[in-house]
Amino acid sequence: MQPKKNFTLPVTFCQAQTIYIQMTLENYQQCVSQYADFLYRFILKQCRHEEDARDVVQNAFEILWNKKEEVEVEKAKAFLFKVAYSNMVDQHRKIKKMSYVESFPANAAVTGAKKTGLKEALERALETLPAIQKAAVLLRDYEGYDYQEIGGILNLSESQVKVYIHRARLALKNYLVSIENVI
């Protein structure tokens, strides 16, 4: 009997396995160092309560950690904003701190109009906006998200986001005009 010469390397054994890009501990720590402040500012601007904002941010990171196997690294920031925003809305719905009626307070421009400084005036103008407009414009200006990304975070369509942002800009501009008139 002749010796067998058909020895081949086990290719199947060496075949590369599919690699899933999962969030590692290092990725998560980077998210904390990069996004915690942004997220906190975004939430604090809306709920105006430091302790609540802190809880919301902490909760968002807790959820990110628990779902780190499902969340892609590149989408972690948007995930955090989405989770934090919806958490904040839920919280404030419970305690009825926020009004979701899209109406512009009639005398909002007059209150505090005596104070000067554009930044302060804009801060006050922002307080007069409906919550959803405020969130949209904050994501736009603070984070530089486009309409589609904002829609993803706030659960809105792209065109809805555009409408809200346009209304917000108009309201903010009108507020500034009213201050000028008063001054």
Added chain:
Amino acid sequence: MNQIDLTNYEEFFISYMENELNESERLMVETFIEKHPELKQELALFEMTKLTPDESIAFPNPEILYRKKALVPFATILRFAVAAAVLALIITSFFYFQNQTPTNENTTAFTPTATQTPTPTAAEKTSSSSNSATPAATPTPALKNDLIAATKTATANATPEPIAVVALAQPTAITAPPAALKEKTLASMNWAVDQAAGLPFEKLPTTSSSTLVAAAPIKINKQGQEVIKLISWAGNKLWGDDDYNPDIHLQAGFFEFKHITNHKSK
């Protein structure tokens, strides 16, 4: 988009400052402002509505958000430490006993001192048969006929065991086998292939002696494992590869074993 006029200019101004307009639309807005300079101030006001984040606001205590690496329980560390110690002991004793055996080319060199076989070893048989016209002589007919029965009486007969010892001892003991040894190897491999061909390994009892065999999708008994090792080593020698990697060639042996047995069974 429509043409800009005094009824819709605000919408255009917002789109302008939001960077939503294309080149021609931007030009249209700029031309409109030139025609209506009183509205220039209004566009400036829209530009002023852009918010800037207050960098001084930061999350108060970020340390609570960071995570630490999960600590490995002490019991787990202890288990690994014990496993490492046992492994070290086995390796040390292997080299120790190997040094105790004679190093000449006689087949007894590859027979363990603890082997309880009263009969001539299979390696000897294959060695002698390699010099004859029929190199693939069968060591025991019992093994060919019924492997499970042979497994049960393996300790008594111990015919395949010396082959196994040859397979285990050779790769580390010899780097460049002489021609006579190569012939013996070919003969041994022929025998191993014959044996492997008759192995109904799906039905064999589980006896895992290495991680590869333990992780294998099929169950291979001790004897089958030794055949795999032999094929891997012999295959390595046939390739003429001087750098013997036990892990890679053990895997190769496993696949060849599967291939050969599948082929023969068809």
